[in-house]
Amino acid sequence: MLDKVDAVADLMADLGRRARAAARRLALCSSTQKDAALRAMADAVEADVDAILAANAADLERARSAGLAGSFMDRLRLDAGRVAAIAGALRDVGALPDPVGAVVAEWERPNGLRISRVRTPLGVVGVVYESRPNVTADAGALCLKAGNAVILRGGSDSAASSAAIYGCLRKGLVAAGLPADAILAVPTSDRAAVGHMLAGLDGSIDVIVPRGGRSLVERVQREARVPVFAHLEGLCHVYVDRAADLGMAVRLVVNSKLRRTGVCGAAETLLVDRAAAATHLAPILAALAEGGCEIRGDADVVDLYPSAVPATEADWRTEYLDAIISVALVDGVEGAIEHIERWSSHHTEAIVTEDSAAAVRFLTGIDSAILLHNASTQFADGGEFGFGGEIGIATGKMHARGPVGVEQLTSFNYRVSGSGQTRP
Amino acid sequence: MLDKVDAVADLMADLGRRARAAARRLALCSSTQKDAALRAMADAVEADVDAILAANAADLERARSAGLAGSFMDRLRLDAGRVAAIAGALRDVGALPDPVGAVVAEWERPNGLRISRVRTPLGVVGVVYESRPNVTADAGALCLKAGNAVILRGGSDSAASSAAIYGCLRKGLVAAGLPADAILAVPTSDRAAVGHMLAGLDGSIDVIVPRGGRSLVERVQREARVPVFAHLEGLCHVYVDRAADLGMAVRLVVNSKLRRTGVCGAAETLLVDRAAAATHLAPILAALAEGGCEIRGDADVVDLYPSAVPATEADWRTEYLDAIISVALVDGVEGAIEHIERWSSHHTEAIVTEDSAAAVRFLTGIDSAILLHNASTQFADGGEFGFGGEIGIATGKMHARGPVGVEQLTSFNYRVSGSGQTRP
Structure with a gap:
């Protein structure tokens, strides 16, 4: 038991280090490269449609044997139209303006210092989700566009579907010359992996996004030691x-x-x-x-x-x-x-x-x-707001609120240009 | 012992409820009212300068008897110039543009919906600080300007100085017809009070701002169950x-x-x-x-x-x-x-x-x-950036980063105007 715990901890710590390293490289990648990766991902999803549907059929068969409910099966089910929509969403994110490097504000001080506030990536995003396999592509694409590395932890019920889609995302990253570790999937179904993510993987995760039902969101809010974009209920x-x-x-x-x-x-x-x-x-x-x-x-x-x-x-x-x-x-x-x-x-x-x-x-x-x-x-939807997709709708008041699109997945910093000014 | 614990818990829960109620009223107050309150606070500080200096002398005497270090005494010490600076800072915050209600972005969708993103108050801010008595005025003023209620918990070493300044802030609120509970001071030196604040007072605190040394900030980051604007060290x-x-x-x-x-x-x-x-x-x-x-x-x-x-x-x-x-x-x-x-x-x-x-x-x-x-x-200073004061410098990447001025003390929401649009 101790060995197993250690093995999961080691695995997750390694994943965190790889994500952090990829995030540092990704922060400096050009818009052209990121958008090329997103288009290549869409191409790969379209090329692999049969494999994705076969994987999904296996997930559905397992869910059926386990006697899962119809609404659950509907969230899990893919068909040719839904796979095409996944590819379309990847291309849509590719066509959005790049939020990273955008100058949000700029001003000059009386002493001649010029200050600009510039959007920067958040770093590493951890996404914990349940049965919808399209979240794999949506979350991966939005995080990449915002210059963030992402660690994806999907539900075990959609494991085969998510793995097939995830394979397409990796192909897109590699085709565009981006670090393959920019989008990482947790390679174990051990539930302890989620606990490690919520603890932040030793500072390697900057924010956690839960996508799923109330019990998942509540667990994340209770246990997380890093900031959470919580999507609570919509009453x-x-x-x-x-x-x-x-x-x-x-x-x-x-x-x-x-x-x-x-x-x-x-x-x-x-x-x-x-x-x-x-x-x-x-x-x-x-x-x-x-x-x-x-x-x-x-x-x-x-x-x-x-x-x-x-x-x-x-x-x-x-x-x-x-x-x-x-x-x-x-x-x-x-x-x-x-x-x-x-x-x-x-x-x-x-x-x-x-x-x-x-x-x-x-x-x-x-x-x-x-x-x-x-x-x-x-x-109430990121697409309807014109955000080109969303990773969820935040009900908190810090950082992100409402639909969380690519802009909400960024941070910012201040860049100050002077000509030798010292402070009196 | 149990009675004491319960008494502090009850006291703090009551403080939280009062702050939340004041925050709801404050969110709807006009800029004119808030700025009048800030000017009245400055007037009160100038009128009460002798009382503030006498209170500070008592704090200094206690600190001297306790053998506290010179650098500590310097942070604690007020003189006529420092009191005048406190009044000046209150007026400066009053002269800033009101961040609440500012339209940050506005756009129209193809279906005719007009969407605007508007700055709103965060709600209730908890400030936990150490020996600088001017933090009482700075934090109170910045939170008020951003439409937030604030719960202040200063260090016991500066208790008399802070109480004297706090009295001036209350006078200003009352003079301008604002809820006196918009700025609340924790009325006990019991250390358990900080623990209750970090737990969020049953949802009554939206964000915690620690102002002080490394051990305070680390305690806050470790224990807080609500978001924190952490000002870690500046290496x-x-x-x-x-x-x-x-x-x-x-x-x-x-x-x-x-x-x-x-x-x-x-x-x-x-x-x-x-x-x-x-x-x-x-x-x-x-x-x-x-x-x-x-x-x-x-x-x-x-x-x-x-x-x-x-x-x-x-x-x-x-x-x-x-x-x-x-x-x-x-x-x-x-x-x-x-x-x-x-x-x-x-x-x-x-x-x-x-x-x-x-x-x-x-x-x-x-x-x-x-x-x-x-x-x-x-x-690296909010005043030097033109923010008209700061409540600290955040080293995190969520919500606020760098100098935390009035804008960073706000949230936002979306306001959508239609003419009967339904979603297909």
Whole structure:
């Protein structure tokens, strides 16, 4: 047992050293080289589509024998279209502007010193994820673009699929003359490996990104001794104001809740202005019900819409990720803000209103990562923001918040040019 | 004992709740109100100068009886000039532009959604510091300007001075109609209070800023369960290139090392290009020696400058904070980069050269927070950068790096305006 522990520790320490060395080389690589690598990765994924699908079939067969759930199987499953999308995403990241070296700000001091603030890579990113094999490519590509080395630790259920995709990433790195260690996969399924990553591999990991369910994210937040881009749950709210256009409100609530119920930007709670309840509540709830959504309402909602199930306090703090919505009446925008500040996970909230003063109050009065006026909460997504992909949506307030794209995967430093200035 | 522990825990939990409530109100306060509070604080400090100096005299007397060192007494000591500087710094922060609400970026998506990224307060900042009483005012002012509530925990040695200054800050808040709990001081000297702060007071603290010596910072980094703006040591390097102007090199090295030896931006190691050793080494070291600096050199340096003390490996990793410098010969800019990447604390490094290619290589090839070309390392300071004060210099790479001014004390969110867009 001791030998096994030591072996995993040694293996992980070695991985950390290799990643750190690769990161130092990568920080100085040109945009041209990184983009060539990303295109070569996409080519390799397309060339290897059969091998990737065969590996995925093996993963699926194992999952089926283990009796895993249908939603799990769906996250795991690849087909020709999904593999093509992986290759497309790699090319999209290649086409983004290089964040590294970008001058974010520049100014001159009265003593003649010229100071610029320049984007630099973060260093080494550790990604711990579960069953989606495309995370291997997405995380690898975004980290590379930002000049970071990455250590990938995927779930054992998608091991064969991830390994096949990972092989394509390595081919792309080598083809472009970049260090092959710029993207490393943890070569053991031993769970102790994750613990070593969370401890930071002796200073070799600069930040950890967990991608997966609540229990994974909570473990990472509890145990990590290095910074974490935590994507906690998305307990998102839609507030329908008294000045909402009813047709728009119906469309936005239905899309926010039902377009896809399993994503973090899906609405979980609907708040309706008490002043609009008589006119707006029933049509919105009827449209949701018609879409197959279960409705859990507070006492006032049940009064007005008797087919609603009575909500309990637990409903206000539950991320259903399913066709269920909790509904409450509130006293105008102030009541909505109060409910949201109490129960929200500070991910994404939307207001539907034609009253621009109410919209401003909502957008400035709530401390969530994304606030929308007259738009669906399902736009909470790096691609929809124009970030060219994301590694997750951060609900913390430090460094990254909201969709984590290539810019959020960088740090910065200050470069000062003088002509011999000394400080008095 | 149990009662005492519970009492401190309850006291701190209450402090956390009050700070969180104040932070929510403060986030919505106008720039005008915040700046009025900062001016009123400055007025109060000037009006209370006698009381502040009397409190400081009591602290100094206690420190003298306890036999504390002269350097410690100097950090603790206030006089009329230092009190005037505290009031001036409060006014300076009041005159800075308000970072909260600033639109950092704005763009429109093809579907017509308009997205803006807007600066928001971080929330509640916990500041743990040692003997400098001016930190009370500096930290309180910078946090307020950034819309954050702050919980201050100063050292017991400066308790009376800090309490007198703290009283002035409260007067300013009240005069401007801001919540008095926006700036809170921990009302107990019990060391357990710091432990509660590092645990985050049940989610009430968003970030911890340690201001003090190495043992404090290390304790904070080890124990904190919330993000930390760590200001680790400043093991700063000056590299004198073969293409350096000798007169400039002498001035910059002497200023970097000796202007003030106890600040984190003071140079600790001098690297001289082997190709310039014959001409540049002796004049630079003679100027340092004349300034009272002890010189510890590697074998090559001792050969060329026999009055240097032989350096050991420990010298390359020591932040002397004293009139001592370690000196090594290196093989050009590549040798300098190699030495610095191995030993630096990634705080501040400078190159002296007339060769712009060497300067570019140095500024892009080293991963430190501040890199200077032909300027003194002692410019590593928020005031010198034009930030209007700083709460410290961060050596981490997440969120804040380098001088932590008001902008670095903010977060951001995304505000999206639509006209009824749903996601396909």
